[in-house]
Amino acid sequence: MAVVKYLIKRLAVLVPTFFGITVISFIVMHLAPGEPIGVQADLNPKMTPEMRERLRVQYGLDKPIYVQYWRWLNGLAHLDLGRSFAPDRAPVWQKIKERLPVTILINTLSLGLILLVAIPLGVASAVRQGGTFDKVTTVVIFLFYAAPSFWVALLMMLCFGVELGWLPISGLHSLMGYQDMTILEKVVDWSRHLFLPVLVSALGGLAGISRYVRSSMLEVLRQDYIMTARAKGLPERTVIYRHALRNALLPLITILGLSLPGLIGGSVIFESIFAIPGIGQLMWASVMSRDYPVLMGNLVIVSILTLIGNLLADIGYGLADPRIRTGAHGG
Amino acid sequence: MKRLSGLLFLAALFIVVMCLDALAVDKCPYYGDTIVVGSIGDASTLIPMLASDATSHEIAGFVYNGLVKYDKNLNLVGDLAKSWDISHDGLVITFHLRKGVKWQDGVPFTADDVIFGFKLITDPKTPTPYAGDFMEVKSIEAPDPYTVRVTYKEPFAPALSSWGDIVVLPKHLLEGKDITKSPLARKPVGTGPFMLKEWRTQEKIVLEANPDYFEGRPCLDRYLMRIIPDPATMFLELKSGGLDWMDLSPIQYKRQTNTGFFKNNFNKYKYLSFSYTYLGFNLRSPLFKDRRVRQAIAYAIDKDELVRGVLLGYGVAATGPYKPDAWFYNPNVRRYPYNPAKARRLLAEAGWRDTDGDGILDKDGRPFSFTVLTNQGNSVREATAQIIQYRLRQIGIEMKIRSVEWTALINDFIDKRRFEAVILGWTTGPDPDIYDIFHSSRTGPNGLNFIGYKNPELDRLLVEGRRTFDRKKRKEIYDRVQEILADDQPYVFLYVPMALPVISKRFKGVEPSPSGISYNFIRWWVPKNEQIYMTR
Numbered sequence: 001m002a003v004v005k006y007l008i009k010r011l012a013v014l015v016p017t018f019f020g021i022t023v024i025s026f027i028v029m030h031l032a033p034g035e036p037i038g039v040q041a042d043l044n045p046k047m048t049p050e051m052r053e054r055l056r057v058q059y060g061l062d063k064p065i066y067v068q069y070w071r072w073l074n075g076l077a078h079l080d081l082g083r084s085f086a087p088d089r090a091p092v093w094q095k096i097k098e099r100l101p102v103t104i105l106i107n108t109l110s111l112g113l114i115l116l117v118a119i120p121l122g123v124a125s126a127v128r129q130g131g132t133f134d135k136v137t138t139v140v141i142f143l144f145y146a147a148p149s150f151w152v153a154l155l156m157m158l159c160f161g162v163e164l165g166w167l168p169i170s171g172l173h174s175l176m177g178y179q180d181m182t183i184l185e186k187v188v189d190w191s192r193h194l195f196l197p198v199l200v201s202a203l204g205g206l207a208g209i210s211r212y213v214r215s216s217m218l219e220v221l222r223q224d225y226i227m228t229a230r231a232k233g234l235p236e237r238t239v240i241y242r243h244a245l246r247n248a249l250l251p252l253i254t255i256l257g258l259s260l261p262g263l264i265g266g267s268v269i270f271e272s273i274f275a276i277p278g279i280g281q282l283m284w285a286s287v288m289s290r291d292y293p294v295l296m297g298n299l300v301i302v303s304i305l306t307l308i309g310n311l312l313a314d315i316g317y318g319l320a321d322p323r324i325r326t327g328a329h330g331g
Numbered sequence: 332m333k334r335l336s337g338l339l340f341l342a343a344l345f346i347v348v349m350c351l352d353a354l355a356v357d358k359c360p361y362y363g364d365t366i367v368v369g370s371i372g373d374a375s376t377l378i379p380m381l382a383s384d385a386t387s388h389e390i391a392g393f394v395y396n397g398l399v400k401y402d403k404n405l406n407l408v409g410d411l412a413k414s415w416d417i418s419h420d421g422l423v424i425t426f427h428l429r430k431g432v433k434w435q436d437g438v439p440f441t442a443d444d445v446i447f448g449f450k451l452i453t454d455p456k457t458p459t460p461y462a463g464d465f466m467e468v469k470s471i472e473a474p475d476p477y478t479v480r481v482t483y484k485e486p487f488a489p490a491l492s493s494w495g496d497i498v499v500l501p502k503h504l505l506e507g508k509d510i511t512k513s514p515l516a517r518k519p520v521g522t523g524p525f526m527l528k529e530w531r532t533q534e535k536i537v538l539e540a541n542p543d544y545f546e547g548r549p550c551l552d553r554y555l556m557r558i559i560p561d562p563a564t565m566f567l568e569l570k571s572g573g574l575d576w577m578d579l580s581p582i583q584y585k586r587q588t589n590t591g592f593f594k595n596n597f598n599k600y601k602y603l604s605f606s607y608t609y610l611g612f613n614l615r616s617p618l619f620k621d622r623r624v625r626q627a628i629a630y631a632i633d634k635d636e637l638v639r640g641v642l643l644g645y646g647v648a649a650t651g652p653y654k655p656d657a658w659f660y661n662p663n664v665r666r667y668p669y670n671p672a673k674a675r676r677l678l679a680e681a682g683w684r685d686t687d688g689d690g691i692l693d694k695d696g697r698p699f700s701f702t703v704l705t706n707q708g709n710s711v712r713e714a715t716a717q718i719i720q721y722r723l724r725q726i727g728i729e730m731k732i733r734s735v736e737w738t739a740l741i742n743d744f745i746d747k748r749r750f751e752a753v754i755l756g757w758t759t760g761p762d763p764d765i766y767d768i769f770h771s772s773r774t775g776p777n778g779l780n781f782i783g784y785k786n787p788e789l790d791r792l793l794v795e796g797r798r799t800f801d802r803k804k805r806k807e808i809y810d811r812v813q814e815i816l817a818d819d820q821p822y823v824f825l826y827v828p829m830a831l832p833v834i835s836k837r838f839k840g841v842e843p844s845p846s847g848i849s850y851n852f853i854r855w856w857v858p859k860n861e862q863i864y865m866t867r
Binding site: 032033034035038042043044047048049051052054055058059086087088089090095098099150154157158161162165168169170171172175176272273274275277281282290 | 365367375376378381382383384387455456458459460462463466511512516517531532533534535555557558559560561563564567568570571573736737738739741742743745757776777779864
């Protein structure tokens with residue numbers, strides 16, 4: 001019962017938060033200098049003032065901002081994100097739908113890679129705290145963390161793509177002959193193309209998560225129950241992996257929940273470096289061209305992801321730690 | 332174009348045209364292969380009258396034809412129109428269309444398509460930035476399926492080129508439909524040399540040769556454009572063999588493509604681009620009202636140094652708004668070779684002297700100091716500003732530099748006329764008309780004459796230039812236009828940069844000309860033994 005009440009409370013907060021985000025985004029977007037027709041009209045000798053006004057009316061930009069917002073909100077209520085202001089006037093959802101899967105795929109792969117490497121690394125560092133292994137991994141991980149990802153990406157492309165010729169440099173799959181490949185060949189082709197982007201996007205995130213696991217693990221290892229477990233004569237492996245790790249990973253739930261929207265933001269850089277047609281690029285392009293409907297569509301997706309991420313983290317945490325859902329503190 | 336008469340002459344012309352056609356068809360020693368081209372941005376729509384970005388126009392240009400086009404030497408020649416006549420008063424243009432041309436879905440092309448396209452572009456519901464030229468039209472009619480007669484309110488010379496590839500669209504596919512939601516935006520049906528095969532957003536656009544093209548099938552089977560937003564990645568793709576054609580930056584051209592690999596595999600080309608960079612003054616500012624001051628600044632800037640320093644030599648010093656290999660370029664205008672002593676003398680004549688000994692000229696207690704704006708992220712313009720800053724400092728003028736994001740620059744500063752000077756550039760075209768940029772009627776809100784330049788003689792000439800079709804007369808008019816601009820220096824015209832494309836060596840038939848390299852693209856070919864992409 002407590003869990004249901006807790007969930008309802010959390011969900012009730014989500015709705016006003018979501019609208020708050022959209023209102024603020026809408027206002028900020030319109031406060032930024034420039035408007036969508038600028039792309040076509042600015043410094044264009046063929047654009048007369050009448051033509052400019054005509055375009056403004058067509059896009060509904062002549063209406064007051066609250067009318068524009070109301071129209072947008074009405075559309076959203078009917079699950080219609082509107083049409084892009086770009087000359088193709090494509091439905092916003094169609095544009096997002098085309099791009100979202102690739103971004104999600106790469107981010108899932110990279111998140112998987114991060115977890116796969118960061119957790120053992122964090123644990124090993126914590127267990128051998130202060131030792132050579134700990135010191136070396138700290139230095140290496142922070143090197144990757146500090147190096148700008150576009151630079152690391154270019155170095156890798158130069159090394160594996162141009163000099164060694166092992167991997168393709170950009171794109172999602174081969175340009176020629178892709179249609180004629182067997183399923184297996186297609187999988188290999190995609191894997192070869194995705195190897196570098198996934199690696200580069202994982203390298204940046206590795207530092208944070210592995211350090212987090214390390215410090216969380218160190219904290220758990222100092223707890224009394226670990227001492228008890230050791231005193232009972234349990235093997236060290238069991239102590240670390242069965243007792244310590246499970247508890248040390250709990251706070252990671254929050255971090256993962258919060259990192260969902262960040263992944264899309266981070267996609268902007270590596271998607272444009274590796275020429276991957278994902279949502280990050282779409283977002284960047286819509287910001288630059290002041291394509292309000294696409295921008296709002298993207299914001300809706302990111303807001304929903306953030307809110308879901310928060311909710312999942314809260315639920316996960318609530319399930320893992322009864323003190324949170326009951327509102328009890330201390331102890 | 333002169334009205335042609337006389338049966339004999341027509342017969343002779345017919346024979347010549349037939350021979351040329353035969354030659355054109357025979358010009359492909361081999362067919363086949365694909366050219367892979369790199370582009371920073373994706374296309375937005377392939378309906379030319381709706382598109383505002385270069386990539387869309389580039390692709391649509393392969394799929395659609397206009398009534399006229401420019402040849403290699405920037406002469407207007409027929410495209411879907413075989414020929415045209417212009418009435419003596421310059422008000423009526425009659426286009427005689429090619430017969431036997433078909434849309435890519437097999438429907439014949441007729442005058443109805445031209446009239447439909449015209450009605451569409453002038454329809455208030457069509458969101459197009461190109462309706463301006465067509466608003467000058469009084470009436471349009473098709474006396475027969477292969478003739479289009481357009482009557483203008485006043486003679487309008489740029490009218491002819493406006494009938495290029497923006498306006499002709501297939502009536503049978505678009506009539507009665509909302510053009511903004513038409514499937515043609517993604518799946519164009521044109522009359523051109525290439526047909527769209529596949530378009531994957533932000534990934535690639537694939538065009539395939541049109542076997543029934545009226546000028547003969549292109550020699551290459553396919554044109555594949557890859558969208559690679561990052562210039563560094565694009566260059567690496569070129570190095571790894573993933574691209575056949577891209578535009579290089581001056582540094583890539585000069586320093587990074589001199590290896591054995593590039594020499595063996597690529598040809599580099601260079602030709603003057605249709606653009607120029609300028610230092611524009613806000614003539615409403617008391618600082619720049621005196622012509623001598625503007626001339627002094629022109630003398631203080633070493634344009635050759637700019638070409639060497641920021642373009643690494645790949646460009647030429649500009650003397651006016653036109654590139655030197657255009658037919659309307661006037662080489663005999665006043666020039667401003669680097670001469671700081673003369674600059675100081677002119678400034679002194681205008682009353683600017685360093686009275687307080689701080690190294691900065693002053694007049695009526697006001698130091699000669701101003702801020703130049705340019706757009707953020709354009710490293711070439713930023714470097715230009717820095718070199719100019721250094722040179723102006725030497726003659727006692729303090730110039731501060733401020734880089735502003737493009738949209739903010741246009742909306743907050745240029746449109747509101749809140750600037751002292753700017754470093755910007757214009758893309759120019761094959762027609763000399765510069766009415767919108769320098770005519771005094773364009774100094775109002777949103778007008779492109781944002782520097783507020785007014786010269787009655789220039790105004791008169793710019794109007795006259797638009798009313799005259801005779802190329803010789805136009806040349807005289809625009810020669811004088813260039814003289815006035817060179818004397819007045821409302822802008823200091825800085826340089827015309829070069830386009831620096833690099834193309835894989837296997838492509839033959841590439842010949843740079845004043846109009847660039849793409850004019851004969853359908854006749855580029857690859858020897859059989861060098862073809863690498865087999866599509867058949």
